[in-house]
Amino acid sequence: MQIEINRQLRLWRYTVTMCTAGFLSLKDDDHATRLSVTFVGVEEMSVPTNFFCTSIEWEEAGADDVKKYALRGDDREYYMLALNLHTEEDDLEYNDPLPHFL
Numbered sequence: 001m002q003i004e005i006n007r008q009l010r011l012w013r014y015t016v017t018m019c020t021a022g023f024l025s026l027k028d029d030d031h032a033t034r035l036s037v038t039f040v041g042v043e044e045m046s047v048p049t050n051f052f053c054t055s056i057e058w059e060e061a062g063a064d065d066v067k068k069y070a071l072r073g074d075d076r077e078y079y080m081l082a083l084n085l086h087t088e089e090d091d092l093e094y095n096d097p098l099p100h101f102l
Helices: none
Strands: 002-015 020-025 034-040 044-046 050-057 067-073 076-082 084-090
Touching: 002 034, 002 067, 034 076, 067 084
Parallel strands: none
Antiparallel strands: 002 020, 002 050, 020 034, 034 084, 044 076, 050 067, 067 076
């Protein structure tokens, strides 16, 4: 599976005890929305804290299986090993809370 991102992503929060990593893309002149990308059940990751992401690709697996998510961008490929991925786009502002970071 694949989802197109084509936005600058910044590592917004990483929680070791909850095994979550959240990336955020803020509103700008080209995007009227804020985009959050949250990985749940993170086991391993190799991503910079700030990069342009063109897409995220992965192979389907069982609900309890760790998947390798390929984050493409900056003429490179990064990865996350995680159980699941959630994306959410909204029109909220910079300081508004993110729903996946409870």
